[in-house]
Amino acid sequence: MAISLFAVPDVVFRMIMREMSNGDIFHLSLASKKSKRAVTYYMKKADTLSLCVDKDMVVTMQNEHQCIWFGIKIKNSKTNLSTPVDLENAELFEIQQTSKDGVCKIFENLSPAKLFIQLLYIYRKSEFDFIDIQKNAHLIDIRSVAKAISKVGQLSLQPSSSTMHNQLILNAFPHVECLKIEKPLLLNGDEYHSAFIQNVTRIELGESGRTPVPFNLTLDHLLVSNCLSIKVLDGNFNEEKYNQFFRMWMNGSAPKLEHMHVATVNHEIDQNALLEGLVCHEATIEVYRKNPNKPAYLHQQSITRPKDEGVCIVRKDGIKAIVTVENNELEFFIFHPKCYNNDFDWIL
Template sequence: MELAFPLFRLPENVIVQVLQNMNPDRLLIISLVSTKTKSLVTSLGLKARNIYIAFYHEVSINVNIERFGWNLMLRNDPNDQNAEFDITRPVSASCLCLDKPFQPSTPFNFNDWLDHILTVFCYTKPIDVEFEPGSEQFEMEWLKNTLKNVDFATIGGVTGIRTKEILKNFKDLNELFLRNNPFEDSCEVQKLFIENFKAIIFNDVYSLDDMLLANSEIVNFRRPTTHKQFNRFVKHWIRGSNPRLQCMSHRINNSDSVSREVLLKGINCFDVAEEEQQEICQTHGIISDDMVKIRRKDGTPAVIATKDFENILHIRFLVFY
């Protein structure tokens, strides 16, 4: 068959059926052809589950639709990966499904791209963002106006000053992932633990004080702790610390050296029945080898679920209010 194909001479229901045979990444490309294709792709009603934008020396947009997800790299000059990103200039995109960059017939700047993606994939929820080294080139005021409502932010490899600036400008943030501690003074990061984010993920060294100051409902400490530090934390919790905590994740290296007796030394606990364990694992999407129940002084129950995997003991501390 010839290379050219007069798609738009076909009845609209056939065009729609052709589009339904295309993956969302290809639909994005065809939606850039004309206002007609944009409206046809939008009419398919594909709803993005999540949109994640990472800022560094360039910008990447990750779009997830149902089980399909893909990454779009945006650059002013597709051939120069290190050029400074100019938000006002035309931007072209590239993705894995295509071995060459693409852009709409009328050039888009970053804001146009974002508007287009949000419209075509019917996305109205807050956007998740990531700030990495190189993201300092993006002016905070512009970021705030462009991204508007941000729910989840990942911050990694940027200065403490920039971190504070981000947090000051995105006040509605619900979830924060700190890839590293950006502050020299340990008190500074504790100010973030005290904030009432719904969830905080911290990927750096932390102390017992940090654990006790965590005021979020969900806390995930990615770096390993010691069995002693965890044991002391549990004792503090029993006495009433971390009143908002619902779920805390920890890991302990060299799990061979950590027995259940050592981990729970001095803590009054009892085994959870097999059936209840399965139910808890299912509800919280976890895998556990061993689960014990404890109670704090006011009667609030919690379980400590552990899973030994590749000589790392993964601990999930779940509170049931």
């Protein structure tokens, strides 16, 4: 006599789940609403859920116990193969799940949109933490990807050779928490501003490492930015540009900015030239600034400025900021009232 899997006691169900492969567990979650809820109850919550978009797509789920990959191969049924594939209209999806127990092919006529919803549900995530757009992503309609995903933590771009496609990506994901552009995008001059005026919490530009890929940041980029935090490897660094920015900030420009980190390529920053003519004084006490509600990959939970370092400048509305320079790095901390540690009096 067959016994329903859901009729067994919880402890037995848990033991059965431990013996099942990840592929079998995922199949079980697709069987019914009841099985979906049961799998969700016993699955460990994902620490991160990420998506890589290239000519194919890969979803990665990771927690302290395991790492699982879902490889998605998409067949373009159109005669014009140069037309990007719309995920809603593509005919065939081949989904492969890979983990330590091997590859499991899933042929459920399951669309990527439904797969994304299923994964978010069973791994108890409200959004994808990371999306990585690779250079061949133009083969897939990026708007249909954005529609299927809806919410994103960090968006990383590997620019394509198409100006239109690069702009399309920025338009498709207007509300990401963090926008990371590792290599300069091919965009028309005015369109570059669209990356900065989007309401993202943090923008990261350029890539350090053995072969640095700098980003030529302009004063206009800084002034139009709606970001709270900017991190950039500036290939066009000069002290005069940032001196001018600080002057304009002191007069009320870039009011939303809270933090900026700038690194240079083989250029040691001259602090005297950087601060020339500014009304400033030495900061002499330790300052703590916390962002308790931001994901860990966006901000450190506590940013501490060492004692007896940095220079204080003051905006016309009384908001204070610290400028620190060390070799080829510049940091700018703006201490908005909402950023103060309530148990710490900041007095300069």
